Every structure is written in structure tokens, then in C-alpha cells.
Amino acid sequence: MTVELSAGRTTDADTMLAHRVVDRITQTSDTVTLILEPTRQAAQPFRAGQFMMLYRHGIGEIAISVSGDPARAGFLEHTIRAVGAVSRALHDTPVGGLVGVRGPFGTGWQPESAIGRDLVIVAGGVGLAPLRPLVLAVLAARGSYRRVVLITGARSPADMLFRGDQHRWAAAGLELHQTVDRPAASWTGQVGFVTEPLARLHLDPGRTSAFLCGPEPMMQFCARALLAKKVAAQDIRISLERNMQCGVARCGHCQLGPLLLCRDGPIVDYATAQPLLSVPEL
Template sequence: MNHLFEKNNNSNGQNHVDILCPAEAVIKDIITENSTIKTFVVEILDEELAGTFTYLPGQFVMVSVPHKGEAPISISSHLTTPGLMHLSIRKAGRLTSALHQMKEGDHVGIRGPYGRPFPMQELQGRDILLVAGGIGLAPLRSVIEFCLHSPEQFGSITLLYGSRAPSDIAFRADLDRWAAEGVDVRLTVDVAEPGWKGHVGLVTKLLEDVQIGGNSHSALLCGPPIMIDVVTKMLQDKGLSPDQIITTLERNMKCGVGLCGHCYMNGVYICKHGPVFTVSQLNDMRIF
């Protein structure tokens, strides 16, 4: 076994591979979502570790490739089998380019799951509005799959998803399936291409037409900071309180567990206390 992937005993008895020591995992399948995003179906190899590796939407893992680096990646699936997860990864730099070169059967390192998840229990019975831009749909994909697994526990689900151009729309198979299963899926692109008959404009344009029903809605946002900023303001103008708006923060991370200080901001470790926060919490932290 590669020493980088040695199994350690976990001191707190939780469902984690040990702190800072990745577990060896195998790529079981790869779905090409668009020219820059691939979804990797990854499984922890050690059966004992795999059996205790469970997660909730909004949590992330640290993914590593020897000699290429390590990075935080949101889990984009709903837990069906412990130790098995989907990771939807946009090619950005050294590590993610190396991952995009990999094939089924190749091995990666996984640490986690880390971070505070979306409050799925508190969201029960509520109408859920999801607003995503680009790869921001990855953690919200996990939320949608979670809700569709037990739809009777949630109200309506509306997804507003913005992409740069029609050819950049990722998760196409999921979008079709979600629409067939009752999710109100609304797409927009910044720039049209020949043959595109859908909406053109920013995701905020789509939001203008969404009816927000009093106190019944919660909004979950993930995308570029400018999108989060504008959408948050619009939602508050539409009557949502800062407690009803939940987002994820992306900051440079190294350890992922509150040790190194890379993600420290205004008294908070984004990796440990987040990455999921309500806007009300961000206001308290003076981040918004």
C-alpha cells in the first residue's frame, strides 16, 4: 500500500479517515458534464473506513493526488452507500487538471468528510429555492438528490441555474431527470449559441419572475461571490429574512480541519464553522 494512503485509527471514533492522512479511494466511474467539469464516482477502498464514511449535503472532502496536491471538493451526491461519493470537479489548475487526466480504476486520496452541512432537518416542510452558477451546482446537486430521496418531507423545489453559454451547461442528465421528478428547473445562459431557444441573461433575471411565498421559502445559493451578493439582496427585497438565505463560502484551504489558519476570517474558520452559513451568520461575522 502507498504510504500516502495508510489507514490510521481515528481518535474520536467518528466516521472519518484520520486527520491529515488521506484514505485510498478508487475512481469507479467518470461522467463528463461539459468541457471543463467531470463528475468522479469515488469509493473508499478500506471496507472498515468505507462503512463509517457518511456525509450530508454541503460537506466537502480534501482530494489529493500524490505529487500534484490536495484541494477541497464538495460532495455532489446524496449518500446511498457509505464510502461512495460523487465529486464534480472543474479543471482549474495543477491538481484538478491531473484529476481530469485520470481514468476509471485510478486511485486518489480522500480526507473527510469535513465542514458543516446544509441544515436538511430544518429545511423539512419548506419550499426550497436553489440558485446556482457554473460549478456552484455541485453542492446543491447533493441537496436536490437528498430532497428527491424523500420528497414528501419537503415543499416545492425550484432551481435557477446560470451558465456562461449553452455548451457550458453541466449536469444535463440530472437537470432532465430532476425536471421529470417535479423540480421546477429554470436555466439561463449569459451568451446564446446557435439553436439555443432558452433564456439569455444573468441568473438574477430568472429570479425576478420567482414568486416567494411569505415565510414558507428557504433559499440555498452557491456560485461566484458577485452572484451570491446580488441574489442575496434581491431575495431580501422579496421578503426573505437573512435566516432564510443559506450559502457556502469558498476560501483557500489547506488542512480543512481548523488547524492551519488558511481559511480564518473575522474569528471564524470557514473549513470548520462553515462552509455553509446563513446570511444572518455572515452578517454577524461582518462578511456581508
């Protein structure tokens, strides 16, 4: 089976390509960004919002969103929080270690759909990782957007991802709002959930697009806040996670109603997601 790539190329979706870890960037106490370089072939191009299936020999395979720059050829970046056996094994891979990669899979954020509009990007916790390629693509085309707002939330300042990046993005003209649930003694920023700075934003609803990623309840509360401001549901895009095991809509583990999220997602508009998320345990 072949999968179409962002540049019109195709790849065999079942082929596991070996990548070597060439750098490890510690983000938090349990999260690291791995910089991966293919051992033989050219790195596969991807769209912001797509994911790869990453494999650690003898442990298993899981879906991980790409967190790197779509315009950076030759390397992949994946930001991984150690929460289970496979993610822990990937997280602990040393420089020089090998990781298997299949993909890319899934839909993207489609930043081109928001050209000429205001962008509101909301990230909760590790949800900033799948949004980072979007932010980088938007900043590379900064003149194409009227206003770019990024709201990031974390449990504590120590849990904030890409802290240096966030300050550089703000210096490049992005409007940054940071908030934490549990402030440290040195924290001088906002305290609370990401919905609070979002609720305070003054928006032009007819010219606003929003991109949300984080825990599902967070995204639902943010979407409701945006709907209350008259932003259209089809102009709100969210990233949905389910148990993605194959990446190509064969196994059915990622089904959400009529959607197979490895193929029809993970990025979907809220007009599509809202009726599905309103059904308990669907």
C-alpha cells in the same frame, strides 16, 4: 484529531484513504465527475454540502465538495473543474487511477431545516456540484416540502452541468429554471443571470428557505433579491470558499473574520455572512 461524521461515527482527520477511480463522467470541456471507490475500507458517510480533501500523488491536495447522493453507500462522487495544477491532475485521473481522500469536513446544507417550507435553490456554474447532493436528498423526501424551485445558470449551454439530471429532476416535480449568459443557436431557454428568474418568482417569504452556491458576487446579488422579497437572512444559506488547506481549522488559511470556513462553513446563513462579505478584502 478526530472529526464527527453524519452518522455519529468519527474518522482521523489526518488519515489519507486511498480511493480508486471506477468511472469518469464528462460534464463539460473542462469539468468531469469522478466516481471513487475506497480500496480497503468502507466509504465515509457525508452530509449534503460537506467537502473532502482530495490528493493526487506528487502534485498536492485541495478541497472539493462532494457532488454525489448522500444515500448512495460505497462510493463518492466529486465534480472537478480543471483550473490549476492540482485540480487538473485530479480531473485527468484515469479509470483505475488512485486518489487520496480525507474527510468529510465542514457544515452541511441542512435540508431538514426547511421541511414544510418552500425551497429555492440557486446554482451558478460549477456551484451546482455542491448543491446536487441537496437536490437529491430533497427529491428523495419530496413530500416533506411545499415547493422546490431550482434555478441554474451557466456561461453557455455547453457549460451547463448535470444536464440529464436537471431534466430528470424537473420530471420528478422540481420547478426548473435554466439560464445562460451566451446562448447557442439551438438554445431556446432563458438568457441572462440567475438573478433574473429569481426576481420574477412569487414567494411566500415567511415560509421560504433558500440555498445558494456559485461565485461570491452572484450569491450576494441573489441574497439581496431574496431580502427584497422579505425572505429572512437566517433562512438564506450560502456556500463560501476560501483557501482550505487542512480541513480542521489548524492552519488558518480559510479565515473569514471570526470564522474558519473549513470548520464553521463552508455553508453558513446569510445573517452570519452578510456583515463579513460587506468588508472589502476581509
